[in-house]
Amino acid sequence: MIKIKYHPPGTPPATLHPHTEGSGKAPVLTLTQYDESTYSEKEFGNFADLMAEFDPLKVNWIHVAGLGDVSLLKEVAAQFQIHPLALEDVLNTTQRPKVEHYEGHYFIVTEMIYPDEKGRIAVEQLSFFLGETFLITLREETGRDVFEAVRSRLRSGRGYSRAKKADYLAYALLDATIDQFFPILESIGENIEDIEEELLSKPTKETLRQLYEAKRFLLQMRRASWPLREILNTLIRDDTGLIFQSTQIFLRDCYDHSIQIIDIIESFRDLTAGLMDVYLSSLGYRTNEIMRVLTVVSAIFIPLTFIAGIFGMNFNTDSPFNMPELDFRYGYLMCLGIMASVAVGMILFFKRKKWL
Amino acid sequence: MIKIKYHPPGTPPATLHPHTEGSGKAPVLTLTQYDESTYSEKEFGNFADLMAEFDPLKVNWIHVAGLGDVSLLKEVAAQFQIHPLALEDVLNTTQRPKVEHYEGHYFIVTEMIYPDEKGRIAVEQLSFFLGETFLITLREETGRDVFEAVRSRLRSGRGYSRAKKADYLAYALLDATIDQFFPILESIGENIEDIEEELLSKPTKETLRQLYEAKRFLLQMRRASWPLREILNTLIRDDTGLIFQSTQIFLRDCYDHSIQIIDIIESFRDLTAGLMDVYLSSLGYRTNEIMRVLTVVSAIFIPLTFIAGIFGMNFNTDSPFNMPELDFRYGYLMCLGIMASVAVGMILFFKRKKWL
Amino acid sequence: MIKIKYHPPGTPPATLHPHTEGSGKAPVLTLTQYDESTYSEKEFGNFADLMAEFDPLKVNWIHVAGLGDVSLLKEVAAQFQIHPLALEDVLNTTQRPKVEHYEGHYFIVTEMIYPDEKGRIAVEQLSFFLGETFLITLREETGRDVFEAVRSRLRSGRGYSRAKKADYLAYALLDATIDQFFPILESIGENIEDIEEELLSKPTKETLRQLYEAKRFLLQMRRASWPLREILNTLIRDDTGLIFQSTQIFLRDCYDHSIQIIDIIESFRDLTAGLMDVYLSSLGYRTNEIMRVLTVVSAIFIPLTFIAGIFGMNFNTDSPFNMPELDFRYGYLMCLGIMASVAVGMILFFKRKKWL
C-alpha cells in the first residue's frame, strides 16, 4: 500500500544512513560519457577512479544503482556541492516527486513505475542531479532499468541525442520514466473492463476485492503522477540557464504526456467509483430477484399447506359439528378446488405486481 | 472505453510510424485553394504535385485523410517546417486536445465526435497546422467527414467565408467539429430520460448497464470537450498575428459553444450520478414491498398451520388428558374460531403498521 | 429537462432562422420612450414606423416579444449595428446566460424563470442590447411578462426611474428577472420540507420521484443562476462608459441577490443530496423492521409446527419402539409443555437481541 520511510523523529536534519534493506544494496557505479563524436560506457569500483575520467567538455552521466554505501554518496556530494538535505532525500526513498534548484544544479526526485523481471509492477525512487556538464542519477535497485533504450540510442549516435547536452539527457530519462505509465494504464483499463463485465453478470466477493485493489493502485499512480506535472512545469519555465531553449520543446511534449496520464488516471478513478455503486446495485438486484422467488413460492404453498393441514385434523367425527366436510361425498374435490383457486389467485396477484 | 495509443516505452522522441491499423489507411490528399474570386478543389496522388499548385496569395487548405504513409507526412513536415514532435502527436491518435504555437504556425489537436455512415458515434483525432497562407488538416479515417457544409459554402462563395484568410477557415472547421456535439448530447439527454422513466417504474439489470454506459460515454465526451475551451481561449488571446481581429469574434462564439457543451455534459453527469442512487432506492423499495407480502402471508398462515398441526396429532385418546378437545362436540368450531381470531389479529397488527 | 436548441451541424455561422415553433411566434413590437418629463408607450406593426419615432434625446426601450419574423430582426440589427453572431444567439434560445461587449453596445442573454398564466414555471430566454440611448429587449413568448411593475413605475414617474438613462432601465429589468427566483425558491424550499417529512414517516415510490424532480429542477435553476453572477460582475466593472457610476450601486445590489440565489440553490442541492440517503436509510429501516416480524413469527412457529408434525405421524404403534409417547397417559400435556418451552425460549432469545 502506501509505504512511508522516515527517520525516527529526533534524527538531526540531513542524516544519512541506509535504513531499509532495499536501499542497502551495494551500489553499481557507471559513467556514460559522450559528445557528438565519441561515446564510452564504463563501470567503476570506486568514485575516485570515476572522477579521474570526468571530462567537463563532454556530457558525463554518472549512474548509481543501489544506495547501500553512504560514504560513496558523501564523496559524490562533496565533489558536486550537493546539499546534505538533498542527499538525505535521495536515501529516504519514499519522497514525493519534486524538483528543487540548488546553486549550480537541479535536484529532481521522481518515481519509476515499471514491470520488473517477473512482470510485477515495481515502484522505485529515482533521483537526478542535473548540472551543466553532468547528470547524476541514483536508484534503489540494481537490476534492469527503464533506460536501456536511451543508452542504445546514445551508443548508435542516431537522432539528436549525442549532439545535445546533459539537460537533453535528463529529458530523455524522464521521458523514458513517464512512458512506462502508458502500458500500465492500458492494462489497468482492461482490468477495469473485466471487473465491470463481472459485476454486471455475476458479482462475487472476489470482484469486490479486485475492484478495491484497482482503486488503491490508481491512488498510488495518482500520487506518483500529479507531482510530475509540477516538475515539468518548473523545468519548462527554467530561468537558471541549465535547460537550453531547444530542450524545452521536448519537455513541453513530456509535460503533455504527464497531463494525459493524469487525465486517464482521473477518468479511471471516476469509473471505478461508479463501479462500486454498480456492485451494490447489482447485488441489490440479485437479492431482489431471490426474494421474489422465495416470496412467490412461500405465498402460494404456505396457504395451501394450511388448507391441507385443516383436513388432516383428527376431530371425532361423531359430532355433527366436527368436520362434516370430511364425510361429504365431494369433499376432496371441493378441497382441491379451493386449493386451486387460492393458487391461481396468488399467481394472478403476482402477475399484476410483475413479480412473475 | 478509453483508448490509449502510445509508443512502446523507450522509443526515441519524435519517432514516426503508423502503429495501429486505423491510422494505417492510405492517405487521400486534397488541396482546396481559394480567394475572393476563385475556388478550386483537387485530389492529388503525391505531395510534390500538390505543392506545385501551392499559391501563397490564396488560402491553401491541404487536407490529408488517412495517416498510413509516413514518408508523405515527412515531406509535408519538411515543406512547412513542422517540428518532429508535432508530427509524432499527429500519428499518436489518442492525444488530449491541445494547441501549441511553433515558429510560423499553430498546431492544434482536437477530437471529432460524429455519427458515422452507419449511425454509430465515431471518435477520431483531427490535427491542424495553421500558418499565414496555409491550413493543413490531418485525420485518421478516409470516409465521410464533417466538413462538407464548410466546403459547400466555400464553393458557392456565399457569406464571409471566401473573403477571409486561413485563420477563418480554421475557425469554420473547428466550429463544424464542435457543432457535432449538440445533436449527440441531445440524444444522450433523451436516453437519460428513458433510463430515468424505467428506473422509477421497473428497474432491471439492463437499465443499470445502460446507465453505466451513459456515464462512461459522458466521461469520454468530457475528456474531449474540456480541452476545447482551453484551445479556443488560447486562440482568442492570440498575440502571434496568425489570427485576425475579425476572426476573434467568431472564435469567441465558438468558445461560448464549448462552454455550453461542458455545461450540459456536467449537468448530465450530475443527473446520471443521481440516477444511480435512484436505482438503488427503487430496488430497495421493491425489496421492501416484496418482503412485506412475504411477511404478511407467512405471519398469518404459519401460526394457523401450527394450530391445524396440533389437532392433527395422533395421541391415544383413551387417556382423558390426551387431546380431550378432539371429542368435544363443538371442538372443530372452536378450533376454526381460534384460527379466525389469530388471522384477524395479525391483519389488524399489519394494518396498524401500515404494511397492508 | 435540459433543452438543447442548435443549428444542424454545418450551418454557416450567424445563420438566422426561427427553427422551433416556440420562437416562431409573430413578434409584437413596443417602443417605450421617456425622459424625466415625458413618457409614451406604443405598439408598432413594423420596425420602420417605430424608428420614425426614435428620439436619441430620450430613453428608447424597444421590446420585441416573439421571435418569429427573421426579416424584422435583421432590420433591427442593421439599424443598431448588431453583429450577426449576436443575432444568431438571440434566436438560438437555449444559450447559456452571458454578457458580451460589442462596439457601441452590450449584448446580454439571460433566462427568465417565472410562473406563467397557469401557475406553472416557465423558462424563457431574454436578450438585451444596451446602447447609450436605447435598450432593445427580445423574448420568445408574447404573453404576460415580468416587467409590468417596471413599466408602471415608469408610467407614474415615481422614484429614480425616469431620471436615469437606458443603463438604469436595463438594471431594473434584470432586477425584475432576478427577483422572480425568490418566490420560486421559496416554494421549492417548502416542497423539500414536505418530501423530508414524508421520507421520514412513510417513504413511497412517489416521494422518490418528487425528490428526483426537485433535484433536476434545482440543477436547471443552478444553470440559470451561476452565469448571472458573472454577468453582473462584468457590468459592475464596466469600463466602456455605457453604465453610469450611479447605476453601479444598484447593480451591486443585484449582484448580491444573485449570490444569495446561488447560495440558497447550493444549500437546497446539499439538502436534497442528503435526502436521497435518508430515503435509502428509511427504506432500510422499514425492511429491517419487516424482517424482524417475519423472523420472530417464523422462528417461533416453524419449530412448533415440526413438533406437531412429529406427533401426527402414523407409525404402527404395535411395535413398542414406534411412538410409545402417543400412548403415554400424559403425552399430550408433555407435548404442549415442550412446545411452550420452545416458544418461551425463542421469545427470550429475541428479547435479549432487542428484536422484540
Added chain:
Amino acid sequence: MIKIKYHPPGTPPATLHPHTEGSGKAPVLTLTQYDESTYSEKEFGNFADLMAEFDPLKVNWIHVAGLGDVSLLKEVAAQFQIHPLALEDVLNTTQRPKVEHYEGHYFIVTEMIYPDEKGRIAVEQLSFFLGETFLITLREETGRDVFEAVRSRLRSGRGYSRAKKADYLAYALLDATIDQFFPILESIGENIEDIEEELLSKPTKETLRQLYEAKRFLLQMRRASWPLREILNTLIRDDTGLIFQSTQIFLRDCYDHSIQIIDIIESFRDLTAGLMDVYLSSLGYRTNEIMRVLTVVSAIFIPLTFIAGIFGMNFNTDSPFNMPELDFRYGYLMCLGIMASVAVGMILFFKRKKWL
C-alpha cells in the same frame, strides 16, 4: 429551515416596508455615548431627541432594536446619508452577511446566532453602519442581546474599550457575535457524539431524524459563517481610513476565530456525512443478522417438518408398496435418526459458513 424573505417581484428597488411580523416590532432606540472619561447610556422615544444629544467628539453608538417603524429608519438614513438600498437590506432580514463601503461609512450585515431566553437557538440579522464618529446597529428583536458584556466593559471603563473609537466598538460587537458560535458548536459536537453512539449500538428512525437535523443546522451555520471571513478580510485590508491601525490586530484575531469556526463546521459536516453511511451500514448489519437467524431456523426445521409430513400420510397400508416403513419395527427410531442427521448436517453447514 432556510428562511427566504424578499419583496414580491416587481417591487421598486430600495422599497421599505416591514413585511413580516418579526421585523414589525416597535423599535427601542438607545444612544450609548462615551469617550475616555465619560459614559452615558439612554433610551429615547424618538430619533430627533436622540440626535439632539449626538456629540461628534465622542463615540456615538445608536442601537435600534425592532424594525417595525419605517419612518424612523428613514429619518436615521437621512441624517447619516445612508443609501436606500442599504436600508432595504436592513429590513429584508434574510440577507447573506456582507460588508459594503458607502461614502463615509461601512455597511455590515451579519447573522447573530445565540441561545434565546428559553435556551433555544435564535437566528437574527444584525446590521451595522460604521462611520467615523458613530456606530448604528439595528436588529430585529427587542429582547436580550449578546452585547451586555461589551456594555458592561464600557461602563466600567476597564481595558482599551473606552480609549478607542467607533471602529473598535464595531470590532467588539462583531467579536461578541462571533464568540456565540463556540458554545453552540460545542453542543453540536456533543450531539454528534451521542448520535454516533446510538447509531453504532441501536439505530432507530429517531436517530436518523436527529442526524438529518444536525446536518441541516450545520448547513445553516455554514451559510452564516463563511461570509464572516470575507467581511473580516475586507475590514482588515481597509483603505478608507475608517478602521485604525490598532484595531486591525484585533480584527485579525477575530478573523482567526472565523476561520476556526469554519474549520470546525466543515469537520462536523464531514463527520455527519460519514455517519449517514454508518447508519446504513449498521442497519445492513442488523438485517444481515436477522436474516441469519431466520435462515438457520427455517433451513433446519422446514426439511424436518417435511419428513414428519411424509410419515403422516394416510396411504392404505394394505398394499405392500404403500409406506411399508410405518409397519417396520424400528421405523420410528429410523425416522428420528434421519431427522437428527439432517439437523446436524445443516448445523455443520452453517458452522462452516460462520453463520452460527
Added chain:
Amino acid sequence: MIKIKYHPPGTPPATLHPHTEGSGKAPVLTLTQYDESTYSEKEFGNFADLMAEFDPLKVNWIHVAGLGDVSLLKEVAAQFQIHPLALEDVLNTTQRPKVEHYEGHYFIVTEMIYPDEKGRIAVEQLSFFLGETFLITLREETGRDVFEAVRSRLRSGRGYSRAKKADYLAYALLDATIDQFFPILESIGENIEDIEEELLSKPTKETLRQLYEAKRFLLQMRRASWPLREILNTLIRDDTGLIFQSTQIFLRDCYDHSIQIIDIIESFRDLTAGLMDVYLSSLGYRTNEIMRVLTVVSAIFIPLTFIAGIFGMNFNTDSPFNMPELDFRYGYLMCLGIMASVAVGMILFFKRKKWL
C-alpha cells in the same frame, strides 16, 4: 473528538486565565543558552532569575512547560513586548495552527501530536515566539516532550546546530514536531490494512466502529497538518529578516515534509471513504448469500411439505371421489415420484439461475 476551548462569549479580548485543568499545570521554566563555544541548560523558579542570565549575544531558548501561572506569562509578555491577543491564544489551547508577525518577533502556534508515556496519542498545543536573540516556547503539559533529540544535539555541539541562530532552533523544533507525524501515519496505515482485510473476510459491527474511528482520527490529523503548510510557506517567504537565508533551505525541506504528510493523509482519507462502501457491499454480499440458502431450502421443501400434507388429509374414503389415490396400490410410490420431480425441478431452476 474535536475539542473546542473558548472564553465564555462576552469575555473581553485578550483576557488571560487558565480555564481548563490541563492548562492549569504549574509551569516549569527552562533557559537553554548557547553559542558556538558554550552551552548551558538551567531550570528556574521564577522569571526574574531567568532574565538575569539572559544574554543577547547568545541564543536564548526559554521553554515554559505548563500554562498554569498567568502572572508569569504576563511577566514574559511584558519583557518581550508580546501582544495580549497572542498571549490569549497561547492559553486558549485549541487554536488552529498559524503564524503571525508582530513587531520584533514571529508568533507561531502549532499542534504537537506524539505518543505519550503510555503509548497513547497525545495532542497538545505548542506556541513559539521567535525573536532575533530569543526563542520562547510554551506547551500545556509538563512531561516528556519531543525535543530531547534537539537538546542532545545542542549539548554535543555536533552538526550545524550551535553555529546557527534562534531561527534555526525554531526550525529544528518545528521539524521535530512534524517528524512525529510519520510513525503515527504509518501505524494508521497498518490499521487501515487490517480493517480492510477484516471487511472483506468477515465484516462485524466492531470493524465498522474501528473504521469510523480511523476516519475521525484522520480528520483531526488533517486539521493539524494543513495549516502547517501555510505556516512554513510564510516563514520561507519571510521578509522581516528574522529568518536567515541559510535556514530557509531547511525550512523548505520541512515544507516538503508537511506536503508529504498532507498527501498521505488525503490518500488515507480516500481509502477509508472507499472502505465504507466496501463494508456495505460486503454486507450486501453476505445477505445475498444467506437469502439464497433460505430461498433454496424453502422453495424445495415447502412444496414437498404441501404434497405430504395433501396425503395426510382425513377424508372419508367411503366416497369414491374422496382421495382414491390413497387406496391405489402404487399410490405411495407415485407420491414419492411426484415429490422427487418437484425437488429435481427446483434444483435445476436454481442451477440455471446460478444460485446453487
